[in-house]
Amino acid sequence: MKRVEVLVAGGGIGGLAAAYTQARAGRGVRLLERAEEFGEVGAGLQLGPNATRVLAGWGLLDEVVATGVLPRRLVFRDAVSAEELTHLDLGGEFQRRYHGPYVVAHRSDLHRILLRACEREGVELVKGVSVERVETAGSGARAFCADGSVHEGDVVLGADGLQSRLRAKIVTDSPVESGFVAHRGTFPAGGVDINPDEVVAWLGPDCHLVQYPLRQGEMLNQVAVFRGPGDLDAAFERCCDQVQAALSHLWRDRHWNMLDRAPATSWVDGRLALVGDAAHPMLQYLAQGACQALEDAQVLAEQSVKHAGSWDDALAGYQEIRVPRTARVQATARIWGDIWHVDGLGRTMRNELMRTRDLSSHKYTDWLYGV
Ligand code: FAD
16 A cells, blocks of 8 residues: 555544645545444534634535524523523624634534545545554554555554544543433424524433534434433433423434543654544533544644644644643533533522523633634
8 A cells, every 4th residue: 555644544523624634734645434434423513613613714614504504592491490591692793702603513414524525635535444553663654454454654643533442552541431321313393392593401400401403404403311321211201391392303222322531641652643532532511522623633734734844743733732622621521511410409509600690701611612
């Protein structure tokens, strides 16, 4: 196999974004994906302005918006009483402050847009190849694959997700079970009592439900999360009628265990660097995993242009910028999950703090969405 400048292991949103930005910077890129077909689970994704700004810079935001929805409000409700506790206006002022819109999109649409962008930039996209290990030496690295093939590059980017094999070369850790389980579901809009302009998070004791529109409002997306093990319906039995009614639209045949890992202090070993969930898997409460993967790709591209000719400096610069940022998002996502799921006195206090929140304050969002 011909040596390339950049090898990417994994073709999820993180790997495609990294491959695209490296190819856009003029490098020869080969992406190796384990699955026989490129694709994503058919559920929704929230993209904060920190991610949509990046997509705009890559010239891809219009396409994403055309397939998605620009919600007007992000609303937090108590799942038991149905009371609105607080909200975030996502309109003009929000977009001006953060230089980008809040977009909800179908995962497969974003994935397809990134895949096509990679094709346009000439990324060599290889399916059905599982990278088993990487050896890094001097000015290059080699990826050894399950089919016996060996690929050489100046650098290997490990984008192989939360269960990353390549991470093990750099960090000795394992995914951490949060004890929570998610059921997802997308379904045609209509006949369901949901405001098509809103992302709604219903916060319940040891459970929550998130609802938002997709595909110009033609579809709705739901994620129901509860403390497992146990039965979905039983977990939500104290919740209000609207939440209970929503449960019938969830996929029952699949569920996802909610895992993350503790933040790592290093993502780089020689010419191997981690991106996306392989680097910073996080719980989904801030809806930031994919957003952070897009930020990774952007910063890595900037650093590799700034330090053209020295991958060692580029990877060091990438790690220096990205590790503290993503560690904060990972840690805050865990805390946010705890706050969402409280009961009793904790619930009373959370609701009061949310109800009396200064709606003009940006203290909870500037650090995450700001430039
Ligand atoms: P993955 O999507 O896991 O991709 C890894 C890829 O690598 C896969 O294609 C896999 O087949 C491939 N692969 C694995 N091993 C190998 C190997 N050895 N060799 C070659 N290929 C390999 N994020 C948001 O930004 N907004 C949200 O609203 C949001 N909601 C979420 C809701 C839920 C319920 C969950 C679970 C997550 C959510 N996330 C959200 C997080 C987001 O989905 C992930 O952070 C993001 O998809 C990670 O992308 P990735 O490419 O790094 O990893």
